Amino acid sequence: MTYDYHEPETVAEALALLALHGEDAHLVAGATAFTLLWRQGLLRPGHVIGLRRIAALGGITSTEGGLVIGATVTHRAIERAVEVGRYCPALTRTFASVATVRVRNQATLGGNLAHADPAQDPPPMLIALGAEVVATSAAGERTIPVDELFVDVFTTSLRADEILTAVRCPALAPGTRATYLKFLPRTADDYATVSVAATLRLADDGHVADVRVALGACGPTPVRARSVEAALRGARPDARHIADAAARVDADIAPFDDVRGSATYKRDMARVWTERALTELVS
Amino acid sequence: MKLEHTALVRAPRTRVWKLVTDVPAAARCVPGVAAVTPSGTGKYKGSLLVQLGPVRLVLDGDVALTATDEAAGKASVRADAKDSRLGGTVRATMDLTLVDKGEDTELRITSDVQIAGRIGEFGQPVIQRKADQLMTQFAECLARTLA
Amino acid sequence: MRADRRLIDVLRDDLGSTGTKEGCSIGVCGACSVLVDGELLSACLLPAVFADGSVVVTVEGLAQGDELSPLQVAFIREGGFQCGICTPGQLIAATALLAEHRRPSDAEIREWMMGNLCRCTGYHGITRAIKAAAA
Numbered sequence: 001m002t003y004d005y006h007e008p009e010t011v012a013e014a015l016a017l018l019a020l021h022g023e024d025a026h027l028v029a030g031a032t033a034f035t036l037l038w039r040q041g042l043l044r045p046g047h048v049i050g051l052r053r054i055a056a057l058g059g060i061t062s063t064e065g066g067l068v069i070g071a072t073v074t075h076r077a078i079e080r081a082v083e084v085g086r087y088c089p090a091l092t093r094t095f096a097s098v099a100t101v102r103v104r105n106q107a108t109l110g111g112n113l114a115h116a117d118p119a120q121d122p123p124p125m126l127i128a129l130g131a132e133v134v135a136t137s138a139a140g141e142r143t144i145p146v147d148e149l150f151v152d153v154f155t156t157s158l159r160a161d162e163i164l165t166a167v168r169c170p171a172l173a174p175g176t177r178a179t180y181l182k183f184l185p186r187t188a189d190d191y192a193t194v195s196v197a198a199t200l201r202l203a204d205d206g207h208v209a210d211v212r213v214a215l216g217a218c219g220p221t222p223v224r225a226r227s228v229e230a231a232l233r234g235a236r237p238d239a240r241h242i243a244d245a246a247a248r249v250d251a252d253i254a255p256f257d258d259v260r261g262s263a264t265y266k267r268d269m270a271r272v273w274t275e276r277a278l279t280e281l282v283s
Numbered sequence: 284m285k286l287e288h289t290a291l292v293r294a295p296r297t298r299v300w301k302l303v304t305d306v307p308a309a310a311r312c313v314p315g316v317a318a319v320t321p322s323g324t325g326k327y328k329g330s331l332l333v334q335l336g337p338v339r340l341v342l343d344g345d346v347a348l349t350a351t352d353e354a355a356g357k358a359s360v361r362a363d364a365k366d367s368r369l370g371g372t373v374r375a376t377m378d379l380t381l382v383d384k385g386e387d388t389e390l391r392i393t394s395d396v397q398i399a400g401r402i403g404e405f406g407q408p409v410i411q412r413k414a415d416q417l418m419t420q421f422a423e424c425l426a427r428t429l430a
Numbered sequence: 431m432r433a434d435r436r437l438i439d440v441l442r443d444d445l446g447s448t449g450t451k452e453g454c455s456i457g458v459c460g461a462c463s464v465l466v467d468g469e470l471l472s473a474c475l476l477p478a479v480f481a482d483g484s485v486v487v488t489v490e491g492l493a494q495g496d497e498l499s500p501l502q503v504a505f506i507r508e509g510g511f512q513c514g515i516c517t518p519g520q521l522i523a524a525t526a527l528l529a530e531h532r533r534p535s536d537a538e539i540r541e542w543m544m545g546n547l548c549r550c551t552g553y554h555g556i557t558r559a560i561k562a563a564a565a
Binding site for chain 3 (some may be wrong): 038
């Protein structure tokens, strides 16, 4: 059994193929996840639409303090892009921390997000940065905050007739700090047991002006830790406040047991690593 | 894989009993079920679509009511299904127990699910989560139907 | 060519180029490391159609005729292998590393080579060999 492989050169052609083949079509960019699912026998589409030749989906553009990253840009290209390092060094480090060089050379940003594995690295960082994705259909474009993209394990809010075409990272207020921490008790190329991304900005008087925290591998989707944020916003971020705020992460996550840790252990580690991330950002 | 689910249905036990032992009617409360048709006494044929992101399972098979004891509020259901496109089978034995809770009824479902073939590739955490969702929606739908 | 064939299938089965090994089949172990237009990739994860029109370098392509590459010589001299099953992948990965960093630090070597598993050497011989080849 195999499939017909299509390689359109424009988004319009790709959308037309998607409309033609409907549920029998599957989109791929780097095809890392697809190759594994195909070989496991879990996906049996009749048509696979490869997006790699569509020039409009490649490239990284700086925009008035922000960034637009095309959906088919590989993790490695993002990791190496000077613009990304200038925008936010933690975003560079996030992409550099994914799996191995080989996977990063093949796997793309758009594929990573559309695959919606809750343990992946870029989503929490993009949520903490307030990024949004561009979803393109025959009807036009709409934007979806990365925060609202994930609805369940392997499931996004993208419609069947949409293609994720780009990610937009907004300009960050001057003085914003960012970090991404991965708890890797097994090997350095593994998925995290829990991961924490955070951005934080202090006001001139030393109080927390802005803070966003998001976690990976702590439930069916990457999740924003709004209780932690609420507890810190406006507070003076001393060690006690940070510890108290980090403890509230328990209300924001819904981990389940997996091979990288039990739900109980993940809850403990989510608190510990949230505290570490926030401590790093105020030190 | 053993799964336990409990739900409170805001209706008296006799009404809940009538619905859960009426397989075609109860099946309408399972999200993704298409046409359940009788195939003998207490036996039915049916189809269940389960979607997990890009992966679609179409489970075709048989459902049988294997035991009922209304006085004790206990019923057992056996389901055997397979997905012929991906290759894989699901066998489930579900024991239902209805317990009076004042004017309401507590529905307890203990399931023993055996999964063979490709479907098992998902791994237990994901399958368990999906089964939990299905059962929660089932119980909510029963409650709505009887409201 | 069938669309679902991977680069590893074409290399080994169609071209008989069996230097590239298939280990885990899920992109983790590094045994199937190849260079596609100079980029280090897992041949077990790459649809073969993605390499259409590209230059693919496998372990067979490292020597110039009978002359081993300096990296291959260093692996022999420094004890960079024992059983040898992972060695084609180690050599390809290290070749990609040296193309990018002419003088990698120990940390850079460990970071880069982390995705190429070896169950014999304990990695010290591999690290020594890469440093020796870079010197």
